Amino acid sequence: MLYKDTTIAALIKSGDIKVGDTVQTSQDVSCSWHLGNKILEIGVLSGDSTYKIHLTNGTKETDCNCTPAQLAHCDITVNGNSSKSLTPNRMADLKEKFALIFTSEPKKSFRKAGITDGDNLLTDDGKSVFLAWLLDKLGDDFKKEVCEELLKKEEKE
Numbered sequence: 259m260l261y262k263d264t265t266i267a268a269l270i271k272s273g274d275i276k277v278g279d280t281v282q283t284s285q286d287v288s289c290s291w292h293l294g295n296k297i298l299e300i301g302v303l304s305g306d307s308t309y310k311i312h313l314t315n316g317t318k319e320t321d322c323n324c325t326p327a328q329l330a331h332c333d334i335t336v337n338g339n340s341s342k343s344l345t346p347n348r349m350a351d352l353k354e355k356f357a358l359i360f361t362s363e364p365k366k367s368f369r370k371a372g373i374t375d376g377d378n379l380l381t382d383d384g385k386s387v388f389l390a391w392l393l394d395k396l397g398d399d400f401k402k403e404v405c406e407e408l409l410k411k412e413e414k415e
């Protein structure tokens with residue numbers, strides 16, 4: 259499966275890269291991902307954005323502790339051969355479900371809808387949706403206090 263313009267961390271988060279998969283990037287990023295690596299183990303380092311990936315390049319085993327920034331955006335090929343065992347992603351799902359039991363409304367609904375993530379921070383999509391809603395709510399004030407001022411300045415220039 260080919261994923262365009264994404265990162266390894268993003269594909270792990272979405273569950274598209276699992277233990278047992280062979281992953282190859284279209285360009286030379288750190289840890290020789292462009293040569294192809296088989297994922298042996300995935301551990302979470304901090305939050306849910308950084309992963310410690312135990313991998314093998316066919317001859318030797320090593321760890322990738324790269325940050326999402328180091329694993330630059332590129333096209334990524336994933337050859338799935340994943341086992342049906344409890345992968346870190348499934349465990350993360352379980353943790354997420356468990357956490358939801360103890361989360362009260364309205365946070366619970368935000369999480370379920372994908373507006374916020376496990377740390378109760380707005381997701382990228384959540385930000386867009388929330389800001390659009392805010393603009394709709396406060397549109398008249400925003401137009402008067404910001405938009406019209408900007409347009410005035412533009413006219414002067």
Ligand SMILES: [Zn+2]
Pocket residue numbers: 288289321322323324
């Ligand atoms: Zn690395």
